Amino acid sequence: MTNAIKTVCVVGAGPSGLAAAKTLLHDAPDGVKYNVTIFESQPRVGGLWPVKKADEAGLVHPAMVANQSKHTMRFSDFAWPDGAPQIPRAFQVGGYLERYRQRYCQDATLRLACRVEKADLVSNPSSQSGHYWHVKTQSEENGIEEHKFDYMVIASGYFGEPAFPASVENTKHVIPVVHSSKYRDLEQLLGDPKGKSGKILVVGGQFSGVEIAGTIATHVSDAVNAPGPRRNNFIDQNSQRSKFSVHHLVQRPTWILPLVTASTPADPAPCFLPIDLNAQNLSNRPPGPLVNTQGHISVEAARVVNSYFHNLLQTDQSEFSPRLTVQESDYDNQPFLGLSDTYMDHVRSGAIVVSQGRLDSISGNIANLASSEEQIEDIAAVVLATGFKASASLSFLSEEIQQKLSIAPKDLNNTVALAFHSTHHPEVPNLGFVGFYRSPYWGAIEMQARFVTALLSYGGPSSPSLPTKLAESLKNDTSIERVLSLRTDPRASQFPMGDYAWLSQEFGIALDIEKVPALSKMPILPPSNKEMNVLTAASYPGRNLDESRRKENERNLTGTEEVVIGGITQGRFVARAVFRSLLGEWKLDRQLVSQKPEQPSGRFIGTATFSLRNGTSHGREEEFAKIEKEGGDQGFEYLYVENGEFVDEAKGLRFNATRRYIWRYNERKDKLSVWFVKTDEDRTADYLFHEVDFIPPSEGGKGEDGWKAIGSHLCIEDMYNVQYRFSFSSVNLQEWRLGYSVKGPRKDYSIDGVYRR
Structure with a gap:
């Protein structure tokens, strides 16, 4: 290692590029300093992830719901803000990345709307490594420019072009x-x-x-x-x-x-x-x-x-x-x-x-x-x-280097053959890779960034200065051979690079970073009947953290543990699971028993349909405006429509009946609610009927017949007491019951309805 400040070109300002830049700036070994320049072809950071709702230019719809939670889509020492949704929208992920850049990458030179057109490795016998990178970029503002860097880190990812x-x-x-x-x-x-x-x-x-x-x-x-x-x-x-x-x-x-x-x-x-x-x-x-x-x-x-x-x-x-x-x-x-x-x-x-x-x-x-x-x-x-062609993300490299990397444009899963879990190639000095990993786990990206930083800092894969564990991991690595064999393997997996937990372990061994234990006593679950041990990026904090980063890491660990404990012991996410599984048509069988002889008693048989639509503000305008102002999202709601026939045999009554409601899920409150529909606008919410309060497990909410919930509504002088029971087969509702008891000066009846697929 040397005390001279080395220059690094980072290609891409998505999660991988920002993690690479941050790690070079803040996590290099003692005595090593880097001058980092990030080139990003788009006019914003984030890569795939748009940073605003109105950002339509990228490869991801700003309103798309991410397919992982915020506990996975974050880095070990940077937490999401309080109130952020458990499963964010794409623009919220982009917002997280912009805040991460502001926190950790201020000392990097960021060149937005500037594309790397060509990068050549040039021999330089006077330098320690013997080479430097000659990089040609193009931007609308400055046209064609030429740059010289000691190192290059490619973080342009698998999503090169459709x-x-x-x-x-x-x-x-x-x-x-x-x-x-x-x-x-x-x-x-x-x-x-x-x-x-x-x-x-x-x-x-x-x-x-x-x-x-x-x-x-x-x-x-x-x-x-x-x-x-x-x-x-x-x-x-x-x-x-x-x-x-x-x-x-x-x-x-x-x-x-x-x-x-x-x-x-x-x-x-x-x-x-x-x-x-x-x-x-x-x-x-x-x-x-x-x-x-x-x-x-x-x-x-x-x-x-x-x-x-x-x-x-x-x-x-x-x-x-x-x-x-x-x-x-x-x-x-x-x-x-x-x-x-x-x-x-x-x-x-x-x-x-x-x-x-x-x-x-x-x-x-x-x-x-x-x-x-x-x-x-x-x-x-x-x-x-x-899918996407990852080879487009590497097109700026010379043909000679592309051949050394064994780039296969038609193989979308195993495009480039790199050593130690897609971080480098021993025949191309001064070059690292971060984010060439087809899976959504940001912890693997962070580990790659740490590995590349260590590798460059200690002089490359063949350097005698490598720490013992890093050298031993490189010696035993077979990543390149593995990628080449998977290209012709008819039994290759959907995500062939390696599973996240195993990769975290292997990077941890190489970098001498230990997984930290849970800070809280975690729930015990079958089939292992052991305390839960949930892996996130925060489970492998960086070494030598300052007090601020240590607190961010603990905040991440604590936040995940609170969510896990809440889900297992307090019924958190049950309302969300119910809401998700309501979509579509149900068979409805309802009995109505009236205690007042002048009112009918009988049976309703029909269907109930939950039609999904974007969330609307009707009846909750103030709350809606507040969440919009804070950069949140109103999610979805259902238009509930039931149709069928009501029969009161005792009174000889038989008639068709219909009713409508709006069902909503508030993620911040983890709460279901049911709303009346306006009589003159049959698709518009009017006012709240009741909220659905799930009974905690400690109070008997869990049973052999499913989850129990209650609600209530006072209609002038008549009180509606509502009881629910939701019976699941794993993630899917199989049957649910809804009953009312209505009492007041004008009403005295009970309803018991069962909904089945």
Whole structure:
């Protein structure tokens, strides 16, 4: 190591680039200093993540709900602000990154809207490393510029540019064909929909395909069910239904999980936590050093994981659609996973129709499937969720360096062959990589940044100055061979680089960073019957933290532990799980018993439909305005409509009946509420009926028949006391009951209704 200040070029200002810059500036070994310049092609930091609601230029819709919680989407020594949602929107993630930049990267030179066009490694015998980087950039403000750096860290990531099927790329179409990263809303996709109708075809069955299909189906539902003037260009005037439907083309069955999953899935009143907190409970891993569960998936391993997902969901998914069924005969194949709060129930309701096959071509408004004569007709638009080319993020490197990195543009999962978990290549000195990791765990990004900083600081992978543990880890590393073998492995996993917990362990060993224990006594859960041991980035704090960073790390650890304890012991997230699982149609059987002879008693049989739409301000204008001002989001709500027949045999009464409510979920309060609908505007909320208060487990809220909740409402002099019971099969409501007892000078009756799928 030397005391001379070294210059570093960081390519990209997303999570990886900012983590790299921060680590170089604040976590280098004693005596090492860096002068860091960050180049970002966009006019803002954040990479994929927009920093404002109105930011439409990036690859992610600003309102997209992240598929991990804030406990995963943060770094070890920087906490989210109080009141931030557990599962943030994309623009909120971008806001976190901008605050992270302001906290840790002020000493870096940030060049926004400045693209790296070319980077060459130049021999320089007078320097310690023997090379320097000659970097050419281009910006609208300064044109072409040339720079010289001692080191370069590439943090431009896997999302270089959208990938299109060969049969579709560079082909003109008579209908809109867009990549999923460019979808924003129905109007932008369809243009003026007047006179149009048909199917919106989503192609691709992995994460982005599942997410975008659920998003579009929600937008279609909102177009029909939102209050205010009817969006007649989207609605069939005869049926009052949408003129557009969503069709999803997938190649294989995929396990679909919601964003909050059951920690005790076999319990009819399960406890719930964000999916990443349940998934990273290390107490469920075998004892001893962790073993990698990703990469090549043997038949035995595939059976274990597929069985795990079946037990986690308590279903083979056939209840939603036969084409989503993961049969036992599929268990030999490596499992694939998708995440969405809305997708499965949109499929169950028919809002999304699933087809299996591979897109071959698009002819007019017809999609032709490969290896069959099957076609999907009457297509209004196509959204391609077909991934990204990481090779575009490396196109500025010379052909010679690209060859050394074994770049394979057509392999979207194993694009570049790098050593020690995608951090460097021994034949390309002065070059590090951060964020070439196809998974959403920011802790792995932070570990890569620490590793690259250490590697550069100690003189590179062959330096005799390397600490013993770092040198030993490099000596035993087989990452390059592993990536090359996975390119031709038919049993490669969905995320082949390595599982997050194992990577954290391996980086921790190399960097001599130990995982810290929990600060609180954690709940005990089956099947391990051990205290929960949830892994987040904060579990591996950096070394030599100052007091401010130490407090931020403790704040992260404490925040996660409070959420886990609240979910397991206090029923936190149950309201969210109920709200998510209501979507779609239910069979309703209700008994009404009146104590007043002049009022009817009888039975109502019909259906109750929960139609998802964007949250509205009606009835809660002040609260709505406050959250908007604070940069929050109102989420979603349901328009509840029941229709059926009421029969009072004793009085000889028989008539059709209907009623409407608005159901809402307030994430900040973790509270469900039910609202009356205006009599003259049948899609507009009027005023609050009641809030749904779940009874804590300590007070008998959990039982063998599900979760219990109560509510109340005083209507002039008549008091409505409301009782609920929600019975789950893992994450999905199987049955729920709603009963009222109404007493007052004018009313004295009770209602007991049961809702079943």
